């Protein structure tokens with residue numbers, strides 16, 4: 001714990017701000033509040049910070065790597081003694097009101113203690129593998145590891161299932177610094193907090209729910225987030241966009257609004273997926289200079305100030321833009337290639353076009369829908385995002401609605417100010 | 429040129445669930461979902477856009493509404509939840525009411541000249557009678573010709589017990605109740621129309 005962090009020791013009006021969610025939004029809010037002198041506790045449910053941005057290959061519109069923005073924020077966190085980072089931690093309960101909250105936390109066991117130097121000896125000795133959530137199941141990872149190449153904190157964690165096995169015990173002797181603890185247990189703690197910033201972000205919409213598109217059933221139908229991982233050089237295919245049979249890719253389609261703007265799935269526009277697909281055409285173009293690219297869309301939404309980015313992408317003559325939401329995807333069993341079926345709404349032509357790879361541009365489901373804020377009196381909008389109607393508990397980033405990174409960062413700076421104001425009231 | 433919204437307004441107001449047409453976002457999913465897709469003159473999406481554009485003739489003279497098999501694929505998939513099948517049937521009805529539906533449209537003739545009488549006279553569909561009446565709808569000559577063309581199919585269906593050969597079937601049990609239901613439906617419909 002950082003030095004000024006106030007535990008539940010009877011002290012009344014704490015000035016500490018709690019930030020929940022360690023993605024770009026939570027990181028920003030935490031750093032902004034701490035850099036003007038507030039004590040901050042940053043709580044993240046995963047073993048590492050960074051959120052979804054850590055999984056992206058490049059950022060639109062600049063097409064630079066998200067790694068530097070993340071690294072700068074990690075530095076700011078590392079260098080600021082006012083910030084306490086608690087990973088693998090979730091908020092169990094919030095009681096009280098603005099300026100005076102009592103918060104109960106649960107820190108799940110990491111099975112690797114703070115002595116870990118990330119030397120990797122345990123992973124080398126470990127034979128067990130688990131699905132790699134970070135790479136959306138495109139690969140397997142060792143049951144003990146540090147999530148991904150840029151994980152912060154750079155400290156290993158062990159899968160809870162694996163920790164129960166005798167193999168886990170064997171790793172205790174392997175670790176040169178005695179960091180492996182398969183018997184580690186969850187810890188509960190209670191804090192006094194003046195105000196709370198809720199930044200729990202989003203999850204990609206489960207594409208297998210969109211039955212007519214056959215994700216999971218039809219080969220070579222993939223998702224935009226999987227493309228981010230494939231295109232990343234530290235990703236599961238070493239930076240190559242690949243088909244499941246390794247055959248050459250000459251013809252790629254993107255299907256917009258896959259599971260968004262649809263009353264059967266997510267009724268709202270996810271706002272970033274048009275831009276994300278435009279960005280991903282540059283990944284395809286880089287790897288396959290002659291590939292044909294098709295984008296199926298209802299209407300293109302280069303939100304806010306991103307129209308210039310769209311113009312830039314439109315300069316690629318190898319992209320076909322088809323105004324149509326495809327009705328379904330069929331499988332061509334012989335070639336293992338998907339066939340996209342629908343009506344071109346500008347010509348009225350019914351098409352059935354075969355592609356080597358089809359990318360579903362899935363949208364954002366708020367994490368809050370599955371795990372709401374454990375406090376009374378919270379309000380949510382019609383789509384399940386947090387509505388900022390409560391003072392004292394402020395939502396930001398994708399917890400409050402679909403956002404790009406710069407929008408999330410701006411909202412989070414604003415949220416930090418609101419939280420500081422609540423804290424000032426508490427001082428009263 | 430100014431927009432003439434009178435036809436669109438009429439459809440929203442009087443055609444069955446026609447007001448839903450306002451909700452269409454022109455995505456094309458319905459057209460791609462329809463098993464008869466390529467055979468329509470206009471896809472549902474096109475019909476709806478034509479309604480909005482005030483193109484009464486094109487809509488009501490289109491044969492599209494008559495091609496719908498009520499498979500409900502489009503309703504299931506429409507992202508905006510439009511009851512497309514019902515809207516399309518409503519437009520077919522409007523076309524008849526306004527005297528604009530082609531009297532020779534085969535589906536319309538089947539519905540009006542064959543199916544309705546067949547089912548309402550006994551309370552059940554008499555398959556043999558229905559088929560016969562349909563085959564002979566254009567007179568004896570074409571009827572015999574059609575019958576011969578379809579002979580093998582008919583025999584196959586008989587053999588597999590898919591076709592009841594008795595041409596004249598008795599009324600269902602409780603036919604009086606069935607009739608009362610139909611009369612009530614007509615009464616309600618007439619009331620609705622006089623209020624519209």
Ligand SMILES: Cc1cc2nc3c(=O)[nH]c(=O)nc-3n(C[C@H](O)[C@H](O)[C@H](O)COP(=O)(O)OP(=O)(O)OC[C@H]3O[C@@H](n4cnc5c(N)ncnc54)[C@H](O)[C@@H]3O)c2cc1C
Nearest residue numbers: 021023024025045051052059060200201202397398404405
């Ligand atoms: C395919 C795709 C590509 C994109 N590309 C770009 C791009 O190029 N440029 C751009 O600007 N934007 C892009 N975005 C949008 C970008 O991902 C978001 O703007 C960004 O992730 C928002 O950050 P966040 O912190 O609000 O949420 P998240 O990144 O989701 O972070 C939330 C954090 O909270 C944690 N958390 C969740 N629940 C809890 C809980 N109960 N307790 C504690 N912690 C919890 C999560 O583990 C996570 O670390 C893209 C989105 C998609 C779908």
Ligand code: SF4
Nearest residue numbers: 257260270271273274
């Ligand atoms: S941003 Fe584009 S792809 Fe995403 S939901 Fe909105 S319109 Fe559809």
Ligand code: SF4
Nearest residue numbers: 452453455456458506
């Ligand atoms: S599927 Fe629905 S929203 Fe899309 S064009 Fe058809 S009726 Fe309109």
